[in-house]
Amino acid sequence: MKPGMTIWRCKNCGAGFFPKRLLCSRCHGHDWEQDRVYAAMVEEVSTIRHMIGQTDWTPRRIASVRTADGQRMTVGLRDESEPGTAIALFEEGSAPYGAAKS
Numbered sequence: 001m002k003p004g005m006t007i008w009r010c011k012n013c014g015a016g017f018f019p020k021r022l023l024c025s026r027c028h029g030h031d032w033e034q035d036r037v038y039a040a041m042v043e044e045v046s047t048i049r050h051m052i053g054q055t056d057w058t059p060r061r062i063a064s065v066r067t068a069d070g071q072r073m074t075v076g077l078r079d080e081s082e083p084g085t086a087i088a089l090f091e092e093g094s095a096p097y098g099a100a101k102s
């Protein structure tokens with residue numbers, strides 16, 4: 001597990017995006033550098049109870065979150081966090097996850 005989530009930051013104006021854009025929507029720049037964001041706020045939670053083609057599926061919770069830097073992303077939840085919870089972001093493989101800050 002790797003703390004934080006990758007975002008892309010415009011080298012020209014500093015605006016951060018996820019996922020990566022072709023052009024910066026603020027200044028139309030196209031030079032990017034990777035950055036990391038470590039914290040987010042849960043906005044919405046859904047539970048995936050079934051997955052077509054999966055027989056041994058266990059329900060999973062996913063959350064729409066807004067990061068401390070302003071990006072909105074969907075992450076897997078590793079605990080019972082509800083909307084309004086401040087979570088820490090981390091990556092496992094290339095998948096994004098979140099859990100309440102301890």
Ligand SMILES: [Zn+2]
Nearest residue numbers: 010013024027
């Ligand atoms: Zn920019």
